[in-house]
Amino acid sequence: MTIKHSQLVDTGFVQALLSKNYIDAFAHLGMHPVSGSRQLVVRCFLPEARKVTVTSLDNKKVAELELVNDAGFFAGTLGRRTKPFLYQLVVEYDDTQINIVDPYQFQSLLQADDLYLFAEGKQLQAERFLGANWQQQQGIDGVNFCVWAPNAKRVSVTGDFNCWNGDQHVMRLHPANGIWEIFIPGLKPQQHYKFEVVTQAGHCLQKADPYAKAMEPAPNNASLVCEHKAYQWSDNYWMQARKHQQWHQQAMSIYEVHLPSWRRKGDDGRHYLSYTDLTEQLIPYVKQMGFTHLQLMPISEYPFDGSWGYQPVGMYAPTYRMGNPTQLKQFIDACHQAGVGVLLDWVPAHFPTDPHGLTQFDGTHLYEHEDPRLGTHPDWNTLIYNYGRAEVRSFLLSNASYWLREFHFDGLRLDAVSSMLYLDYSREPDQWLPNIYGGRENLQAIDFLKELNRLLYQTNPGICMIAEESTAWPGVTGQVDNNGLGFGFKWNMGWMNDTLSYIKRDPIHRQYHHHEFTFGLVYNYTEQFILSLSHDEVVHGKGSLLHKIPGDDWQKFATLRAYYGFMWGHPGKKLLFMGDEFAQRDEWGHDKSLDWHLLQYEPHQGVQKWLQDLNAFYRATPALYESDYQPSGFAWLDCTNSAQSVFVFIRYAQDISQHVIFVVNMTPTIQSGFRIGVPTGEDYIECLNSDSLFYGGSNVGNGGHISSHSGHYQNMPYSCEVTVPPLGCILLVPHSMTVKRS
Incomplete structure (x- = not known):
């Protein structure tokens, strides 16, 4: 025919x-x-x-x-x-x-169950079928490209394998769910691609893959086809033990790090450390300093260095700056083998307006709200996710799960949670829309956060979900079943603001602001707090922690050491930003290394040694972490001595015979013969003193044994007299506890 x-x-x-x-x-x-x-x-x-x-x-x-x-x-x-x-x-x-x-x-590779969960907003593994995934059809290896663009007129894959010709690989549309798909054999790892999206108005958009697992840097911003060889992990012991870990009753001392600027290399000091370099340098340093966890500032691909990662475009793509995804896994693997947990800053609150990103992805407001009163962040000129759209929820749920599942992160810290919770966040009265009940609460975001925490804790036993929430929103760490948001921990922003305000004051004026150091205990048990001194406290003209403190250098360093002692004694887990552990003088700059040269000077060495010893004592002493979130774990011995600006408190383990007494003096006056109440009649040992010569202090203290005497004082059956050093913090433990620890 x-x-x-x-x-x-x-x-x-x-x-x-x-x-x-x-x-x-x-x-x-x-x-x-x-x-x-x-x-x-x-x-x-x-x-x-x-x-x-x-x-x-x-x-x-x-x-x-x-x-x-x-x-x-x-x-x-x-x-x-x-x-x-x-x-x-x-x-x-x-x-x-x-x-x-x-x-x-070739036929479609999409599975009905995957598509159903995606459309329901309950998909936790969307990246396994959306994006660019290695597949095999009828014995042929290739990459299956999928993208959600329901309102596009046409979508194609363009790349260096088809000379970026948008007419070459036009994709198959699945009309029921708006997903476009094509299986392309013969591709190689590291090939570049984008999606050419033709809008209903006929405009041709070049979009990076929202689910890309690697991206090239600006200005081209193409997505990359990743290696398809599975990584062989060696951290099984850590991952199995983590499942049974109760972090609320464990020591958590977190070192927050911006990987591109922790340390630089090269003759000009401008080159990033690779993940191999970080494995060799950062992990031993964290171990030496006694931190239990690293917390990485965002590493999802971001075009603008000055955003520090908080304006990500490639949510599934680890940034190219330190290496490829496999090398990141090797770094986390090495952390776990060294006994160091790794937390990740995750940014679900907003995304930038870069044209190759999510903004108006298919010519419509797909990921963001159309109405700017709901869809834009006035503070950051960014866009807000539409948490009420099922496919957007699947995108975010899958992304959070991806970092935990594929990279073995031990938890996520969510940035800017307050901006998600309130419809009127940072807006004038005429710039926001109320919810269906006329309120200011973002009901869709609240529901998303609850579902996020419920699902992630269920599927990843032993992780930590942490909220940066700066208001008094109730139940941030409450159970979802009890109308809480379901986070494991919340940053204590109130404590941070109050105590930093206090140490900024001249010592002579601190007596009038005594409550700024004590107020945190008024609400301490309303949430499960982390005491955080993060990067936000040392940028944008705020100065370093050391720079905030008045006085000469001796006073600055002494005050900072005493402040850290107070912080490590206060209930709550600890977080400290890099550089603060050795009293960096200048505020942090994202485009240069920390000032490691300062460690040639004894005052900076002293602060570093003090932090090292605080961490070691903290990790070895259950009284400082077992009962962080129980009133039985803390008692004020003296919280009203504003005239002398001295604070005295006691921390108890679940076995109350195991306890530590903190005495903190926030003036440069030595307090001799200072009487404090104690719970036992045995001798006490001054186990740590921030004023020791070893830390750069004046060596005022109690050295040796401190005898206790009978007679009620400060609600205790015994008392003792101590010398409290100027701008100093001393830690006292009963002699029997010292024997048990030896």
């Missing part, structure tokens, strides 16, 4: 493809039966090709296709073959020849 030319290629399809209108490319391109006959036809679109031959996969020639359109459409029948088979196209150009396994001969 003779096949007419019109049966080989449909002119309407050709016109639609070239004009970038939607047409079902899979219904026309590839291998198809010819209507009204038993013959098969193969059609392809290969601009600038000179000759196209169809062969079997073992290179047996089947047919030569005819150029039926000058734009590059080829078509031809396959002779006597009547049953579909796998084939390749041998394509000859003027200067080269390539073999292509035609992607239009």
